[in-house]
Amino acid sequence: MQADAVAGRYELIEEISSGGMGTVWRGFDAVLDREVAVKLIRPDAIVSAAQAEEFALRFRREARVTARIQHHGVPQVYDAVLDRSYEQLYLVMELVHGTSLRAFIDPGQPLPVSWAAAFAAQISTVLSYAHAVPVIHRDLKPDNVLVTAEGGVKVLDFGIAAILRTDVTRITATGSSLGTSQYMPPEQVQGATVTPHSDLYALGCVLHELLCGSPVFDGDTDFTRMNQQVYDAPKPLREIRPDIPAELERLVLDLLAKIPEQRPADAYAVYERLVPFLPAPGSPPEPSSTVPSDGPDPTLMFRRPNAPRRRADTAPVLERFTPDLHASVPSLAPDTGLRNSIKAAISRSDELLDEDRFAQAAEVLEIVIAPAGEAQGAESSQVLSLRARRAAILVIGGDYRRALPEFDALAAAYTRTTGPSREDALECLQQAAFCRAELGQATAALRQFQDVLGRVKRVKGDASEAALEVRRHIGVLLLSEGKVREALDILQPLYDDLCLVQGKNHESTQEVGEILARVRLAGGAGGEAGQAS
Structure with missing residues (x-):
């Protein structure tokens, strides 16, 4: 692997x-x-x-x-x-997860003006930074723009455009000039010098398509479209969609001027002309009936500038590249092939763990989990073990947000298959509680730790290694919530038990003793913070 x-x-x-x-x-x-x-x-x-x-x-x-x-x-x-x-x-x-701007273009449902303007304004902002370097894109089109979950745009392939410079030499696989005929400015079609104004022409083509759902020129072949770019006048937007504001139509026509110098002065000027069509801060979103369903909202950054990142459970679903898990493990049909694939994944994951490459170590296991589940059953002991191993790696790497739902699911699966008090189920419950604590969900974590403690005490007793660990988590969480007396009622007996079981010099004993000492110095619970020494 x-x-x-x-x-x-x-x-x-x-x-x-x-x-x-x-x-x-x-x-x-x-x-x-x-x-x-x-x-x-x-x-x-x-x-x-x-x-x-x-x-x-x-x-x-x-x-x-x-x-x-x-x-x-x-x-x-x-x-x-x-x-x-x-x-x-x-x-x-940087690897970008998002959905192509192409997905927002629909002749049957043109975008609201504010959405089209928001996309174009963001692209013009990117171009202003690039042109200041200067770097010219040379192939701006909807397929080279990704929209993130927050409605922000990422303009792709500046690197390739800068390296494969058609005005220096032609080194594409076909030997043809770099660019796409539906968005190519006249000067690029004719082999003349490409400038920042060339990118503005392409932006005009993109904005036209966002507003009416069809390209500026739609000839049957690349040659026809290139000829149209050079010689044909674009149809004014308001002849296609009457509700387009006159000033926005004028901007698109200016961007599509055949002579570069007749286009807006620069990307900043384009942005300034788009501002009147952008939503004001604090304004409501467009009605859901007028926008693509479940799509990222490009106006969000204008309506709520500098807003916090959206919560994971409310972010829209994006079109993402999903690996073909079956293709990653080609020899799954024979039992020996599956066993070998799993064995290789575990071995490779261990190697990556030794190098502290936690994210990749988890992914290597993820690749074999789905096909193993199909072959053996989603709740077979080996599949659950692989999932638990991957979730534990996520925790080691500090990725508590991804580990939490997996440990919740594993705890439920182990409860169904082995019983609620078996070690695997308890371990997953404890790990889920730990993740919640790390994510700041103290109340839920405390409740879950207390549930685990009750089960562990019934099976292993109050002074077992597992029980001692859970008691420590409960005490610390109570302190974090300001419940000092309740925390001391947990931590002082815990310290006494640790002294008996592990000795005063054990690391865990000393850690709890130091917590008690700090509470005592702070005057916690009236200065009665225990007898740790």
Whole structure:
């Protein structure tokens, strides 16, 4: 299960997409233990050593320039890797989860003006930062824009556009100029100099499509559409959709001017002209009947600027890349294949744990859990063990939010299959309570710890190792809620039992003793904080 690695560091896990310029992989950074996007670009037209050396120099220079676009609307460039043969290059970037802007374009349900303006305003903000570097996108289109759960946009592929510069050399897989005919400005079609105004033209094409659900020009072939971009006048928006404000129609027509200098001065000017169509801070959202169902709201950042991150259980569901778990473990049909896959996953996960790569160690197990569940049953002992192992790794890595629902589900599953007081069920209940405590859900955590303690005492007694640990959690949680007397009623007997069972010099005994001493020094419960010494 060892994945291919780039530069000995970036492990390629799943191919996300492929196209004429190469492939995009979901990967893991082995050093920082985080997901990354690895873009493999194949400069197929490089045929000589001189070309390769020139490309290598430009690649490094442009990758560094691209990395200077410091804006949250641009996925950050983490690394740029060129192999020694100059035959393959990799951009390592922030992995973005989101839904394509293309999904918001529907001829049968055009977007509200505020939504279209909000998308365009965010894109123009990104372009203003990029053009200041300067970096020109050259291929702005809905497919290169992702919308996050909070309604923010991420403009993709600045890195590729900056490196595969069509005004320097043509090195795409087909040898054709970079760009998409439905959004390509006249100067790019004609092979003239591409400038920031070229990106503004593409933005005009995108805004037109967001507002009316169809492209500016819709010829049957790339050649026809390119010819239309150069020679045909765009149809005014209000002839297609009468409710469009006249000033917004004027902005789109200005963006689509054939001569670059006749377009708005820059991306900032575009943003300023969009401001009147953006919702004011504190204003209500658009009626649900006029917007895409369950979609991220691009107006949120304008209606509630600098708002906190939305809670996980209220964030809209996004279209995300989901690995094909069956493809990840190809030999699942024979029992030996499944056993070998699980064994390899556990071994690889252990290796990653030794390197403190907790996120990837958990994912390696996740890959085999689904197919193992289908083959053996979702509540078979091995599948539950794999799930518990993965959840424990999430806890070790501090990912309590993802671990909590899994431990809740595991506790319920173990209760059904082995009984409520069996060790596996109790351990999962305890871990769920611990996660709740770490997430600040003190009341719920306390209630759950008390439930666990009652079950443990019936099975193992009050001074068992498990009971002592749970009693400590309960005492600390009571202190955190300001219930000092109740906490002391737990912690002082706990300290006495620890002295008897483990001795005064044991780490756990000393820890509880120090807690009692601090409470006593603070005058907790009238200075009667116990006799720890």
